[in-house]
Amino acid sequence: MTAIPESSSFPLTDRIVITGLGAVCSLGNSIMEIGRGLRSGKSGIEEITDFDTGEPGFSAAQVKNPPLIKTDIHPQLARSMGKHLSLLLASTEEALCSSGIRPDMFDPQDIGFFAGMGMVDYHVEDLLPAVLKSLSRGGDLDYDRFFFSGYQEIYPLWPLGMLNNVVFCQAAIHFGLRGENCVFSPHGDAGIQAVAEAVKVLREGKAKVALAGGVSEEISPLSLARARLKGMIRPPEHKSGAGSPEGAASEIVLGECGAMLVLEPMSGAIDRGANILARVAGFGFSCEKDHRGSFASEQAIISAIEGALSQAELGPGQIELIMFGSLSQNEMEAVREIFDMDLEAPVMVATAKTLGEALAAGPILNTAIGLSIQDLAVLPRAICPYPPTGGGAPRGPSNTGRVLINGISYEGRCASMIVEKTAGETK
Amino acid sequence: MVVTGYGMVTPIGKDSRETFENARNGVSGIDFLSSFETEGLPCRIGGQVDDSWLNTLPAKGLQGIEKCSSRGLKLMISAVSEAVAAARLDLVEDRDRIGVSLGYHGENPSVEDMLLLYRYSGKDAWDVSGLTKNGVYSFFNFFRRKPDVATSILSILFDCRGSNLTIVSACAAGAQAIGEAAGIIREGKADVMIAGGCESNLNFSGFVGFVLIRALSERYSSPEKASRPFDRKRNGFVMSEGAGALVLESLDRALERKAPIFAEVLGYGSSADAFRITDVHPRGEGAAFAMQGAIADAGLTCADIEYINAHGTSTLQNDQIETLAIKKILGERAKKIPVSSNKSMIGHTIAAAGAIEAGLTIMGMNRSVLLPTINYEFADPKCDLDYVPNRARELEHGVVLSNSFGFGGQNACLCLGKFRR
Numbered sequence: 001m002t003a004i005p006e007s008s009s010f011p012l013t014d015r016i017v018i019t020g021l022g023a024v025c026s027l028g029n030s031i032m033e034i035g036r037g038l039r040s041g042k043s044g045i046e047e048i049t050d051f052d053t054g055e056p057g058f059s060a061a062q063v064k065n066p067p068l069i070k071t072d073i074h075p076q077l078a079r080s081m082g083k084h085l086s087l088l089l090a091s092t093e094e095a096l097c098s099s100g101i102r103p104d105m106f107d108p109q110d111i112g113f114f115a116g117m118g119m120v121d122y123h124v125e126d127l128l129p130a131v132l133k134s135l136s137r138g139g140d141l142d143y144d145r146f147f148f149s150g151y152q153e154i155y156p157l158w159p160l161g162m163l164n165n166v167v168f169c170q171a172a173i174h175f176g177l178r179g180e181n182c183v184f185s186p187h188g189d190a191g192i193q194a195v196a197e198a199v200k201v202l203r204e205g206k207a208k209v210a211l212a213g214g215v216s217e218e219i220s221p222l223s224l225a226r227a228r229l230k231g232m233i234r235p236p237e238h239k240s241g242a243g244s245p246e247g248a249a250s251e252i253v254l255g256e257c258g259a260m261l262v263l264e265p266m267s268g269a270i271d272r273g274a275n276i277l278a279r280v281a282g283f284g285f286s287c288e289k290d291h292r293g294s295f296a297s298e299q300a301i302i303s304a305i306e307g308a309l310s311q312a313e314l315g316p317g318q319i320e321l322i323m324f325g326s327l328s329q330n331e332m333e334a335v336r337e338i339f340d341m342d343l344e345a346p347v348m349v350a351t352a353k354t355l356g357e358a359l360a361a362g363p364i365l366n367t368a369i370g371l372s373i374q375d376l377a378v379l380p381r382a383i384c385p386y387p388p389t390g391g392g393a394p395r396g397p398s399n400t401g402r403v404l405i406n407g408i409s410y411e412g413r414c415a416s417m418i419v420e421k422t423a424g425e426t427k
Numbered sequence: 428m429v430v431t432g433y434g435m436v437t438p439i440g441k442d443s444r445e446t447f448e449n450a451r452n453g454v455s456g457i458d459f460l461s462s463f464e465t466e467g468l469p470c471r472i473g474g475q476v477d478d479s480w481l482n483t484l485p486a487k488g489l490q491g492i493e494k495c496s497s498r499g500l501k502l503m504i505s506a507v508s509e510a511v512a513a514a515r516l517d518l519v520e521d522r523d524r525i526g527v528s529l530g531y532h533g534e535n536p537s538v539e540d541m542l543l544l545y546r547y548s549g550k551d552a553w554d555v556s557g558l559t560k561n562g563v564y565s566f567f568n569f570f571r572r573k574p575d576v577a578t579s580i581l582s583i584l585f586d587c588r589g590s591n592l593t594i595v596s597a598c599a600a601g602a603q604a605i606g607e608a609a610g611i612i613r614e615g616k617a618d619v620m621i622a623g624g625c626e627s628n629l630n631f632s633g634f635v636g637f638v639l640i641r642a643l644s645e646r647y648s649s650p651e652k653a654s655r656p657f658d659r660k661r662n663g664f665v666m667s668e669g670a671g672a673l674v675l676e677s678l679d680r681a682l683e684r685k686a687p688i689f690a691e692v693l694g695y696g697s698s699a700d701a702f703r704i705t706d707v708h709p710r711g712e713g714a715a716f717a718m719q720g721a722i723a724d725a726g727l728t729c730a731d732i733e734y735i736n737a738h739g740t741s742t743l744q745n746d747q748i749e750t751l752a753i754k755k756i757l758g759e760r761a762k763k764i765p766v767s768s769n770k771s772m773i774g775h776t777i778a779a780a781g782a783i784e785a786g787l788t789i790m791g792m793n794r795s796v797l798l799p800t801i802n803y804e805f806a807d808p809k810c811d812l813d814y815v816p817n818r819a820r821e822l823e824h825g826v827v828l829s830n831s832f833g834f835g836g837q838n839a840c841l842c843l844g845k846f847r848r
Contacts, residue, residue: 117595164574169701180696183595285589
């Protein structure tokens with residue numbers, strides 16, 4: 001078993017560890033594929049071509065070929081759940097598989113399930129027939145016709161697609177997960193909220209193992225318009241080109257992703273001979289919008305990071321890797337405020353530059369990447385905003401490093417989580 | 428963990444006191460809907476909140492926030508205002524240690540939105556290019572739709588800069604928001620949490636979805652008779668709107684600041700049916716597991732439970748399965764323990780239900796009153812517990828469960844206790 005560092009955050013009996021990872025994003029349908037893509041310098045960001053964006057040139061990091069998971073879900077029900085379903089099922093399946101958990105290993109009521117579920121939007125095709133049937137000769141909506149009979153053309157399962165928890169419940173059905181559960185919604189901090197809740201439940205003994213993760217929004221005309229109207233993304237003609245190497249003022253694109261972690265108490269993981277990937281050390285949360293009303297404020301992000309450091313009983317100098325949750329200037333400034341930016345600075349990685357902002361799934365994807373890529377030096381400079389050009393290559397390999405993962409919401413909320421990597425062996 | 432404030436706005440009351448008194452008297456808040464055109468729909472009733480009961484935003488110069496505020500959020504602002512006033516939360520100085528936990532699903536698009544969002548191009552295709560052009564569609568519409576915007580606005584309005592989470596587990600969301608908030612305080616991540624839920628689906632697109640899946644009551648002699656949990660002639664739930672909020676904090680902190688203490692949150696349990704999206708588990712295993720979890724979390728046994736505030740939706744399936752689950756955990760005692768459904772008077776407020784019912788349960792404990800299940804006229808042999816039929820009952824009780832079971836199969840249960848020094 002790996003020796004436990006003296007500065008560990010919790011008493012041995014309280015420690016919760018990560019034993020499984022799963023992720024699907026624009027660079028691949030598994031952790032291995034994503035890592036391979038990142039190392040080769042690939043970007044998952046491409047121009048959107050599968051729907052009308054109104055103006056050409058809009059880009060996103062879409063999952064073009066989501067993995068097909070064999071289920072007995074009725075096709076109509078599956079349709080109402082959209083891409084959310086395959087992203088959640090595939091990432092959960094990979095996480096369970098990588099942790100070595102078989103369906104018969106635990107009582108279903110002992111398996112907790114927690115997820116941040118990205119915003120759900122209705123599908124145009126669910127509503128189109130109702131409006132078409134209700135048009136007047138002039139092409140306007142005839143409300144009398146709509147209310148009298150047109151509405152009956154609305155796809156009957158439409159309301160299911162409007163509930164964030166339905167896909168989550170379907171995954172619980174598919175994997176037989178009956179224990180403690182909760183769905184958090186829907187922005188950049190939600191994935192970390194899910195992990196924090198899983199850790200709490202495990203520590204209280206309410207579950208023996210827990211899955212915690214997140215799913216991003218499905219990129220659609222509505223999600224694109226929402227992001228654009230919010231000021232998160234700008235129309236193609238207004239973009240400034242490549243973002244700055246330090247992450248400030250970088251162009252934001254939306255990303256699709258499902259990502260999942262398997263967590264369990266260290267004692268349970270050791271008993272079953274699981275491969276322990278990391279220990280969960282601490283969390284911090286805060287909420288305050290900045291003066292623009294668009295992002296979590298610098299102070300809120302500082303507060304969340306300091307909260308996580310405090311709970312983990314670590315100082316800033318003990319963090320070796322920071323996984324950024326956004327490309328916002330506020331996050332960069334908050335990190336600058338807390339961490340020394342000299343040669344001993346932690347390596348900083350902003351995957352949003354090539355994988356887009358995966359919002360509710362983002363911090364979980366970043367946790368998986370931070371834990372699965374052993375040699376950070378192989379990561380392309382494009383996603384490593386620090387050390388800056390001329391400061392040398394990022395440090396690595398880092399087998400026992402401590403990783404800070406941030407999740408930043410565009411509604412003022414932010415969360416930070418620290419995990420301590422292990423060498424990966426327990427037996 | 429103690430409750431130092433509560434507030435609510437419901438179809439039967441502008442605040443908790445009025446809601447409780449009307450519920451005690453068996454007053455129904457269900458009527459024909461006036462908030463949108465219901466002609467032609469098989470269900471035309473619901474529980475509306477009087478517009479005059481909505482609190483105006485508590486700060487001036489917040490027009491942007493006003494525009495981002497959905498009706499559900501406005502209901503919640505009313506409920507939270509009452510709760511924080513009762514808890515005297517304005518006297519707490521360290522606002523970084525006050526958090527918000529909200530169960531909510533955001534506002535539905537209106538029919539007008541559908542037309543604006545997707546202007547018909549005349550070629551059997553939608554023209555989405557107008558979506559983001561200035562003046563075509565307000566971006567505020569998107570933010571009223573986003574549940575987490577509501578939580579963030581609450582944190583701004585009530586100056587709460589601590590943990591902030593939004594829970595979207597359908598009808599279990601309000602109870603889960605309270606359970607999660609209690610956990611956050613227990614872990615030391617916050618000193619005080621404002622927790623609860625809100626919902627307003629009494630608009631065409633919100634309502635018609637439930638019509639299409641045939642979940643609503645369609646056979647009723649009069650609106651106030653439609654919500655009839657556990658009654659043999661029940662035939663669906665009645666959609667309502669409302670909000671409920673609790674202020675939670677640790678006992679030590681509440682005593683230290685001399686806050687009023689109304690009850691204890693003794694335990695919380697959650698579970699998933701993992702059965703079918705549209706059906707509850709036929710043996711009630713998920714519901715029973717959530718109740719057992721709450722009791723175990725409280726460090727109690729089933730023998731300690733003195734009353735159950737049921738989910739009791741008035742659907743055929745829920746009421747029968749909930750009865751089965753209660754029998755499963757209470758065994759022989761089940762028939763001796765009073766069980767009642769506030770939804771018989773208020774209707775189903777979805778994400779708000781768990782929080783409103785928790786508030787009413789606390790008031791009932793402190794007043795030694797069990798609220799009734801109204802419209803209980805025809806016994807169902809499969810629903811054979813003591814449902815406190817039609818009239819409130821005076822009974823001292825101090826340890827209770829409050830059930831909330833969400834669409835899709837998410838279950839939550841709160842174990843609440845009367846505060847005894």
